[in-house]
Amino acid sequence: MRLTPREFRVVALVTVVFSLSALTYVWPNVRMVLLAYEFQKQQRIHQALLSENELLLLERESLTSLDRIAPLATGELGMHPAEPGQVITVFLNQKP
């Protein structure tokens, strides 16, 4: 059974079209899976950064708590409450 050149071209064309179609169908799925892996990786990094951020915020809150600041202010820095004559109250009138 022999194929004429014309038939051969037809078969080749059909094969190429089929392969390309298959590739077009499969490629996005492969990309999707790869992107999902990448997304997972980025999400893990994001979570780790969020956790680190949360820890830093907690540390800041802990370090700025008044039971720590007040002894530092009075003991180490020698600060004391303002005397009555030293205070001036300024109110800002909010009306335009």
Next chain:
Amino acid sequence: MSRAKNNNVKSPLAGFKNRLGLVVCLLGLYGAGLTARLVYLQVVQHEQLLAEAEKQYVEKIEINTGRGKIYDRNHNPLATNVDVESVYLNPKEVTDKKQALRQLTHSLDLSPETVQRKLDSRRHFVWLKRKIALTEAARLKDKGIPGVGFIRESRRFYPKRALAASTLGFVGLDNQGLEGVEHYFDDLLKGSTRKTYVERDARGRPLLDAEEGVLAPSPSHDLELTLDETIQFHTETVLTRQIEQYNARGGVAIVMEPRSGDILSMATYPPFNPNRYSAASPEAWRNPAVSHAYEPGSIFKPIVAAAAVEEGTASPQDIFFCENGEFRIGKATIGEAANHRFGWLSLSKIIAHSSNIGAIKVAQTLGDRRFFDYIKRFGFGTRSGVSLPGESSGMLRSVENWSGLSLASISFGHEISVTPLQMVTAMAAIANGGELVKPRLARGVWKDGKQVTHYPPQVVRRVISPTTSRKMIGMLKEVVRKGTGKKAAVKGFEVAGKTGTAQKIDPETHHYSSDNYIASFIGFVPAESPRLVILVMIDEPRDKYWGGEVAAPVFSEIARETLRYLNVPPQGERVFVLDRA
């Protein structure tokens, strides 16, 4: 010749066609079989096989929103969460038990007996230690002990440590609220668990596609309190200093906004750190500001006076004979504090000098029923409904059960017990023009940075008229100007208030103790336009026990610091108003 030969030989094409026909038939049969099988699998067994397949690549996971945070009124965090590791063990996977015992004992600071018991367990999953410190987890992970695994959990963390601990409360190992606000708002704060399905690949890695961020937890419900971190800190600091100076057993101080009922601070002593609540005694966990009821003593006299003025049975200038310090009612003889011997006193002076006999005489003008009704109207004998668990209603006997001595005893704050919160709420009604407001501890609920629920201030009822309120303010100012509460004065402000020194019942003899007192002061400032109502109660102070000596200075210091913080300028201070334009 050659033609004949050709006739005897079969055409190769004919043989090929026969074989091809056979192959086609076989392929056709194969195809038909395959099609039948496919139809069977895809159509007949479709549902069953689909379920089987989903089990392999779809996994159900639970996502917890995490416990909501608690903020003060300025959105400073008072309770938050931190991610920590919990360690578990699969004893069957441990290869070298002796080495594992040594390493786990050292890394987790556990006793060898405890670790050995867990290693000998027949289970596949045993908790070794939950919610361990980050350094402990890092140390243990480095060792890579077979059979030891880690699970990420959320741990409650109180960044301000002991600040407002008895109000905030704390949570248990599974993040369930056990005390305080944590317990009262547990349903709101505990969050929810969301179930979702995630596709996984052959190696078990999750694949996310359409539902981006499906694994990210949704925001929790956060709670905003009326407490102010700075005012709370000042209140605790001043109260603690005084309690330690007088070697007292305990104490309570409450700062409230009289118009809204907002509790700006609620300090109790002894304190405890809710991050390590098990180190404190269970007695310290409770909040005596709402769960303990005390005989209020003389700080109750303004209630008597307010009722009499409102009913018109007495006015501030009316005078009463105070029996020269000795008044017999039935078989009982009632005297004055510090053996004072007052003669004729006006109502204003009865309050200023805290005369017991004068208070009895004023209460007698009301009679049992009306006096009882006013006590109820001021909120005594009933829970205030504050957002805290374990609130006591105090003790107020029904008027039908009063003895012949009850009216007299209650008029100077005995034979009745009240919670500190009830007392401060009643004084707020006198200060704000006569309306009893519900004490408010929670301001609202936040989600994802937006307020989703607002708890507005609530007026319970009008108790006295604005006129009576003004008369009461005038009388209570005299207490601080000329009476027993001089040490409550704040420079630059007019203060109104009342001292109290209540004898405690001796639990052994069931009589009033001559050694144990509760020293208290309750008042508000600035008197004419009150911004703060403050109650200070110090339990069993030593050396001195008078409310005017022990509690009044605490009031003064808390008021001065808080008014400065709230930008309320004292008289005589330079004040500028700048126009934005």
